[in-house]
Amino acid sequence: MLLPTRLTATALAVALAVAALPGLLTTHAQATSHRAATPSTALPHQLIVGYKPGTPQATSDQAVKNSLHAQQRATPTYTFERRLATGAVLLSLPDNSPATALTAAAKQLAANPDVAYAEPDHILQTTAEPNDPRWGEQWDLWDEYAGMNVPPAWPRATGNGVTVAVIDSGYATHSDLEANVVDGYDFLSHAPSARDGDGRDPDYHDPGNWAEAGACAPGTPARDSDWHGTHVAGTIAAQTDNAKGVASTAHDAKVQPVRVGGACGALTSDIAEAIIWAAGGTVPGVPANKTPAKVINMSIGGPAPCATITQLAINYAVSRGTTVVTSAGNANADAATNQPGNCDNVITVAASDRHRNRGSYSNYGAAVEITAPGGTFNDNPADGILSTHNTGTTTPGQETYHALVGTSMAAPHISALAALILQLRPDHTPAQVQDVITTTASPITSCGDDCGAGLADATAAVRSLT
Numbered sequence: 001m002l003l004p005t006r007l008t009a010t011a012l013a014v015a016l017a018v019a020a021l022p023g024l025l026t027t028h029a030q031a032t033s034h035r036a037a038t039p040s041t042a043l044p045h046q047l048i049v050g051y052k053p054g055t056p057q058a059t060s061d062q063a064v065k066n067s068l069h070a071q072q073r074a075t076p077t078y079t080f081e082r083r084l085a086t087g088a089v090l091l092s093l094p095d096n097s098p099a100t101a102l103t104a105a106a107k108q109l110a111a112n113p114d115v116a117y118a119e120p121d122h123i124l125q126t127t128a129e130p131n132d133p134r135w136g137e138q139w140d141l142w143d144e145y146a147g148m149n150v151p152p153a154w155p156r157a158t159g160n161g162v163t164v165a166v167i168d169s170g171y172a173t174h175s176d177l178e179a180n181v182v183d184g185y186d187f188l189s190h191a192p193s194a195r196d197g198d199g200r201d202p203d204y205h206d207p208g209n210w211a212e213a214g215a216c217a218p219g220t221p222a223r224d225s226d227w228h229g230t231h232v233a234g235t236i237a238a239q240t241d242n243a244k245g246v247a248s249t250a251h252d253a254k255v256q257p258v259r260v261g262g263a264c265g266a267l268t269s270d271i272a273e274a275i276i277w278a279a280g281g282t283v284p285g286v287p288a289n290k291t292p293a294k295v296i297n298m299s300i301g302g303p304a305p306c307a308t309i310t311q312l313a314i315n316y317a318v319s320r321g322t323t324v325v326t327s328a329g330n331a332n333a334d335a336a337t338n339q340p341g342n343c344d345n346v347i348t349v350a351a352s353d354r355h356r357n358r359g360s361y362s363n364y365g366a367a368v369e370i371t372a373p374g375g376t377f378n379d380n381p382a383d384g385i386l387s388t389h390n391t392g393t394t395t396p397g398q399e400t401y402h403a404l405v406g407t408s409m410a411a412p413h414i415s416a417l418a419a420l421i422l423q424l425r426p427d428h429t430p431a432q433v434q435d436v437i438t439t440t441a442s443p444i445t446s447c448g449d450d451c452g453a454g455l456a457d458a459t460a461a462v463r464s465l466t
Contacts, residue, residue, distance in 0.1 A: 042216055043190050045097045046081065046121035047106055048269055048309050050088040055114040057089075064089050071112060078105070085273045085283040086312045090121065117308045123265040124302035124339070138247060139354055140373035140385050140413065146356040147373055148413055150249050152459040156466050159250025159419035161426070164236050165278035165293035166412075167271060168229030168300070170206030170259035174388040174399045176245035177230070177255070180237040182291045184257040187274040193262055200286065204257040206230060210394045216264035224393040229257055231404050232299050234388030235412040236419070246386055246401055249416035249458060253423075256293055266300065271340075272313035275324070279317035294422050296322055297415035298340060299408035301329040306343035318345045323422070323430040325349060325415045327407035328363040335367035342367050347418075347434050350451050351375070351410035354383045357446050362407055364450035370437055371444060371451040372417075374410035375403070385409035417458050424465045440464050 049064075056063035061083060068078050068091070081090040091109075093101055102120040109118035141150040163182060171181060184204035191199040196207050208225035215222075233255040240251035258274045260266040273283045280292030296317060314324050328350045329338035341348040341363070348367050351359040351374020358364060359374050375384035384403030391397035418433050425432070438453035440460040447454075 043123060043193050043264060043267055044095065045093040045099075045102055046267065046269065047078070047091045047093070047102065047109065047118060048084070048088050048121050048307070049091060049109055049118045050086070050116040050308060051114055052116045057114055058087065061089070067112070067114065071109075083284065084269055084309065085276045085281065086309055086316075088309055088312075090269055119307055119309070122268045122302060122304050122307060122339070124261075124268070124271070124300045124304075125265050137382055138386055139382075140375070140409075141247060141249060143354075146352065146354050146455075148249065148417070148456055148458045149460070150458040153420060153462040156462045157420040157423045159237065159253030159416065160423050161253075162250070162295065162419040162422045163254045163256055163291050163293045164250070164295040164297060164415050164419055165256040165258050166229055166233045166236070167258045167260055167274050167278065167296060167298045168232055169209050169227070169261050170204050170229050171233060171255075171257035172206045172227050172230045172390040172392075172396045172399070174230060174234065174390070176238050176242070176399070176401075177234050177388050179239055180251070180254055181233070182254045182256050184259065185274075185277060185286060185289075186259040187270045187277070187286075188259060188262060189267070189270050193264065195262055202287070204259050206257075206259065206396070208392055208395045209261070209263045211263035220264075223263075225390070225395070226404075227390040227392075227402075228299070228404075228408065229259070231385075231387045231389055231402065232297060232408060232412045233257060235385065235409065236297065236416045238388055246388065248387075249413060250419035253416065253419040254291070256289075256291060261300070265302075268307045268310055271298070271300070272307075272309045275310075275313040275317050279320045279322040281316055281320070292320070292322070294322055294426075295415050295418045296324045297412050298325065299327045299406075299411045301327055301338045301341055301407075303329075303331065303333075303337050304339045306339045310340050311343050311345075314340070314343050314345050318430045321429060323347065323415075323418045323433045325411050325418065327351075327411040328368050330361045330406050330408075331363055332361055333363050334365040335363035336365055338363055338367075345430065347414060347430075347437065348452075349407060349411045349414045350447075351407040352444065352451070352455055356444060356455065358444065358451055359405070359407070359410075361405075362410075364447070366449070368450065368452040369434060370414055370441055370453055370456050371447070372410040372413035372456050374407050375405035377405050414456060417456055417461060420458060420462055421465065424462065436461050436464060
């Protein structure tokens with residue numbers, strides 16, 4: 001479910017079709033230039049099963065195990081892994097199971113009258129594409145025509161007092177962002193793929209998401225680390241007026257890195273629990289979040305229906321007053337086919353280019369609420385979105401700045417705008433935040449309804465509240 005780098009739309013589709021991908025990174029203590037990834041880093045074949053209220057399995061792990069023992073024949077062999085924060089349970093199949101076994105197993109389990117839903121633990125990828133590392137202007141902020149018209153909003157709001165959780169690949173330390181980072185958490189549950197030597201832990205830093213060819217699944221290409229979560233965080237809250245680097249829309253907000261993805265992607269189950277934790281909810285075995293987020297940014301996605309567990313987690317976050325922002329996806333397709341942007345109660349963001357058109361890669365359609373700058377795929381990084389980054393091709397190198405392109409870059413613009421709104425109206429519900437953003441947007445003539453309400457305008461949004 002997560003994690004970027006130079007994924008083409010085709011590569012992303014292949015990766016998700018395998019349904020048994022991800023691996024993760026190496027830790028800072030293990031920082032070497034060696035590409036030690038092997039197929040063993042691939043994430044497991046897992047199923048998420050929710051039981052109907054009132055059934056023994058809804059509350060008893062032993063009842064689940066007894067039910068599975070009675071139901072399964074020779075194959076498949078389910079292994080009970082753990083109960084999730086939503087109350088569902090996580091089951092795994094043998095590592096050598098074919099990808100098609102997940103769908104078949106889900107259907108078999110769903111036939112049990114005690115089961116409310118059974119679905120594969122899908123793997124999503126980030127929705128961004130890096131281009132060449134050259135310096136470019138931040139047109140996405142200041143351009144009144146193609147950008148978000150941000151500077152005139154700053155005298156009224158800068159995001160002060162608002163925490164934005166970035167559910168992504170983690171955070172590579174950067175001096176242009178560090179002062180605005182609050183403690184997050186590493187939600188990667190599959191220790192062999194986490195690349196930091198363990199599973200879940202408090203270290204939310206990004207050790208890199210590189211992978212060797214075939215490490216995630218047969219035929220998947222090699223790729224370098226892309227520092228996706230660091231780039232997204234910088235777009236939201238990089239320090240501004242500090243005589244270095246880049247500016248950001250909500251430069252007095254705090255960002256909370258919540259790591260869910262590594263070399264091959266991120267599991268739906270990990271993402272769902274990360275959402276719950278980021279919003280201030282309880283996740284078994286994880287310490288309480290001391291600084292719950294008022295906004296959650298998820299620049300991730302994959303071609304699948306909205307998973308039940310993801311929707312339940314989003315509903316929980318929204319019920320606690322947390323605005324959830326997602327990227328629409330980079331497949332130049334109907335956003336209704338891409339989760340989590342096709343879930344309810346989220347603000348789904350399409351991407352526009354420097355000429356105020358929908359990005360040629362951006363998903364579109366009725367599932368999109370709003371559009372924000374995401375840049376253009378070409379040889380000119382000045383047409384991309386510049387933000388905080390890192391030079392490392394595997395493990396972290398030196399901090400730097402780099403232009404990326406995609407709906408992953410569009411979503412944090414809206415998360416940052418939500419932070420400006422919540423500084424001025426801390427009691428606004430997620431629905432009210434969305435209403436401010438959409439009613440003050442300007443139409444994109446060339447896109448029509450496919451781009452939601454149009455291009456977001458930060459100054460118009462803030463002025464509507466003051």
